[in-house]
Amino acid sequence: MKDGKAVLGSIIRDDNAKPVILGAKDCKYASVLVAEALALKEDVIRAQFMGCKNLVIEGDNLCVINCFKSIWPTPWKIANILKEVEIRLRSFEKISFIHQFRQGKMVVNFLVGKGHRCTYLSRSFESFSTGFFIRMS
Numbered sequence: 001m002k003d004g005k006a007v008l009g010s011i012i013r014d015d016n017a018k019p020v021i022l023g024a025k026d027c028k029y030a031s032v033l034v035a036e037a038l039a040l041k042e043d044v045i046r047a048q049f050m051g052c053k054n055l056v057i058e059g060d061n062l063c064v065i066n067c068f069k070s071i072w073p074t075p076w077k078i079a080n081i082l083k084e085v086e087i088r089l090r091s092f093e094k095i096s097f098i099h100q101f102r103q104g105k106m107v108v109n110f111l112v113g114k115g116h117r118c119t120y121l122s123r124s125f126e127s128f129s130t131g132f133f134i135r136m137s
Contacts, residue, residue, distance in 0.1 A: 006035035010043050015054070021046060036061035037078040037085070044088050054094040065099045 012021040023042070027035040036059060047055060059065050066072040067082055074082055089095055 006030045006032045008035045008039035008042070010039045012043055012046060012050075020050070031077065033061065033063060033075065033078055034081070036064045037081040040064060041081055041085050041088075044085050048088060048091055053092060055089075055092050056096050056098065058098045058100040060100055062099050065097045068097045 006027045007024060008027055009024045011019055014020050027038060030038065040057065040059065063072060063075065067074045
C-alpha cells in the first residue's frame, strides 16, 4: 500500500515453476484485502482462458486463503468477488490453496512496486502447460 492505494501483483507459473504471465495493477483506492481478492479473480480468469486444468494458488493474504479453505468466514467486502472466483474454480479439475509469506516473493514484490506507476502492467511468456501456480501478492 502506498499513499492509501493498494496494488495487486501476480505471477502465473506453469507446472515447472516457469513464469507464464506477470501482472501488476494499481487498484486506485481499494483496500489490501479487496486488491488480493481482485488479483485472485483476474488470475483465475486468465488460467481459465489459457485452458489449464490444475491450480496451486499461493497468496500472502491469510484471510483470502483461509476463506477458500473454509477456515474463516468471508468478509462482506470481498464476498461477491470470492463468490465469482468460487464459481469459476468449478471448471478446474484440481485446486489447492497455500498461504505463502510475502518475504519470499521477490518477483511479486518487484511487480507491486511497479504497479503504483501504471494502470495495468502485464507480460506474457511463450511457455504453456495445463497445470499452473498462481501467486498473488
